[in-house]
Amino acid sequence: MESVSSVEEQLYACLFPGRGRYSPQHAAVLAGRLREVADSLGQARQQQVKPYEEPDGKRRRKELRGRGRDLDFSAYQQRYVALELLYLGHAYGGFARQEHTEQTIEGHLFAALRTTRLVPAEASWQELRYSRGGRTDKGVSALGQVVALLLRSAARTGEVQPEADVELDYPSLLNRVLPQDIRVLGWADVPDDFSARFSAQYREYKYLIAYRPPTPPGGMLQAASEDDPGSAAAATAAAGAGQGAAAAAAAAGKQGAAEAAPGGGKPAVGHGSAAPLTGAPLGEALDVGRMQEAAAFFLGEHDFRNFCKVDVAQVTNFRRRVLDCRVEELPACAWGGRRLLQLHIRGTAFLWHQVRCMAAVLLMVGRGEEPPGIVATLLDPQQVPRKPQYTLASEEPLLLYSCAYGGLRFQRSRQNQDIVRGQLEGVLTSHLIRAGMLHTIQQRLASDHLQHDGTNGGGKRQRGGAGAATACSKHVPLLQRAKEPAVEERLLKHADGGGCRTNAKAAAKAKAAAKAKAAFPAPAKATAQAEAASAAAAKATAQAEAAFSSTPASTPKPPAPEAAAKPAATFPPAPSISASAAQASKLPRGHRH
Incomplete structure (x- = not known):
């Protein structure tokens, strides 16, 4: 008891200095004072600022910002809008969000929406009424992709919804946190029954094809032109060199604008002499007229079961209407003897891989491997009920150019557009520098000394351009190839x-x-x-x-x-x-x- 009394006396002397000695009558006063001290210490502990610890650094901070922990979404109105997207899809696994990877366009878009607190972190697609205009595959790009969803408005609950010009600048907000190869170009108010998928009147695709123009009569290389810097560089180098060096420089500048005929002489030896080009990965010589003739067969409504990847679990009607289909040269876009064609396709709806299948067959026609009428034959399932097996055209040159909706006008700010165009100029400059570097390497390789090994530089033909840049064997006609199972x-x-x-x-x-x-x-x-x-x-x-x-020998x-x-x-x-x-x-x- 003495030790307890001693503690009480010490506490009383500490908490009530100058009031004399502790006695049992002071117990209630001492207990109340101790409770006050305990409460004060608890409040001080709660108010103490704890240093922020990041277990995973930057990724952790992004997650916390995306939770919108300080924003009450119920205090704000929602606005049903359509967003217009531009993206270069070469580095992504497609547009649609996937469980096994975060590298999709949709994955980055929703991460940006949560980071900018335009949507609640826990909101489902159904709650946001989300829809998309098209589902592009891995490596495919888009200029006019459209998505629709509910976004937070600047107006508070109960206030009048602001006009579009004083609403939140959705494109600028999202572009600050999106990767630079994914951009939001504009936004628009849409009615409650709008669907980015089903409300589209038509969709447009462009497929780019690298080719080399036909060689003029006599086998001479085409003259350099102002819009073909590769050709101009080659012609300049050829002007100040001897015959062998001129051939080398021209061959390097044109990148295979002319092929040596098989067996057309021995390869030249010695530095400054051009090696034969038949074994080099050249841009393809395509007959554009034949491709245009074949493309015309796609116009109208047809059964495209032979021009798609069949998936009867999702699609059983393979009839689609093509409103426009043409092959034309892309102006002011040429390098090293190569030019660009664009396959322009507009239709109401498209099947899985339909555009890439159409491009693959048109490339066969352009190379002279198939007649233009093969398109009409494949569009007739009575003649060809089972799809011939053939390789898809590459996904890299495919662009979803636009999704059209009647009367829909997107809000696009000049400031945001200037920023986007400036970023695209930087990307274009980078690719131009890389093209120039590859051109310089090709010039050097074309003029290197080659040891004669008894061959004429032939071998398997290489396919450059957009379709397939790999060695290929002899072409087997489509109608003679193995067939896939019929739709039935x-x-x-x-x-x-x-x-x-x-x-x-x-x-x-x-x-x-x-x-x-x-x-x-x-x-x-x-x-x-x-x-x-x-x-x-x-x-x-x-x-x-x-x-x-039983018949006689003379009887036939x-x-x-x-x-x-x-x-x-x-x-x-x-x-x-x-x-x-x-x-x-x-x-x-x-x-x-």
Whole structure:
């Protein structure tokens, strides 16, 4: 007890100095004072500023800024708007957000929306009423991509919504935090029933193709022009050199504007002499007239099942309308003997990989590997019910040029546009410097000393330009290639295997599969038919041999029956496309991108 009393006395003397000694009557006063001290210490601890610790540095700070922790979104109005996007998609895994990667256009866009606190961090796409005009693939770029969603307005709840010119500058806010190859160009108010996907009147794509103009008669290189600096540099170098050096400089400047004929002489040796160009990766010589003739067949409404990647789980109607399709030269864009063509396509909706398939076939026509009429043939599923196997054109030259909506006018500020154009000029300058560096390297390689190895520099032809820049073997005509399964086969397999997401879709797939099964026999039934045909053929052959053995020697051998002349069918025949075309309009429409 003495130790306790001693503590109490010390506390009393400390808290009440000059009031004498502690006595039991002072216990209540001392306890109240101690409670006051404890409360004061607790408040001081809560008010103490704790140093900010970042476990992951910059990434952690971005996450905290994106949470909008200090903003009450319920205190602000929302505005349903459409955003116009520009992006260079070469470094991204496509437009749509994906679970396994953050390197998508949509992923960066939503990160910027959260960082600028234009949308709540936890808001779902359904709550934001989000829609997109097109879903571009990996490596594809866009100039006129459009998305629609609800964004925070500058107006508080209960206030009058401000006019567009005094609303938040959405493009400038987002461009401050977006990567420089993703830009917001403008925004517009849209009605409540607007959908960036379904409200689009049409979409436009441009596909760029690098090619070299035809060699003039006599095999001479084309003269340098003002809009082709590579040609001008080559011509200048050739003017002050000897014959061998001139050939080397011209060959380097034109980058293969002329090819040596196969077996056209031995390769020159010695520094300053040009090596033959047949083995170099040259820009392709394309017949633009043939490509334009073939492109005209795409106009109108057609079945594009042979010009897309078929996915019957999502799309069962392959009819699409093309409003405009033309191949034309891109003016004032040339380098080193190469020029650029642009394939311009405008349509109401597009299938998966449709534009790249169209470009791939047009490139075959331009190279002289296919006739222009191959487009009309492939557009007729009665002639070609199964798509021939061919490689897609590269994704890098594809540009979603615009998505058109009737009466929609985007708000674009001059300040934001000047900033975007300045950034694009920097990118263009960087690419021009790289092109000049590659041109310089090619000049040097064309004039290097080569040791004669007994070859003429031939080998496999290289394809430059936009389609495929790799060595290729002999071209196999499209109609002679292996074929993919028909759409009806895919429908039947998909219905048998399940995988439909909703009952309505499952019923539609089952109905389509039943019609397909009636026109297209199942594999087991087809096998039975093949075996029956084979047995009939064997019986006919035996009868023919018996008839031949019973005839005199002077009697000519009768012709074999038709059943024996033809091999037994090993694959079921293609279904009637007229029936499937009639039922296509009844099937649910697929992706409009």
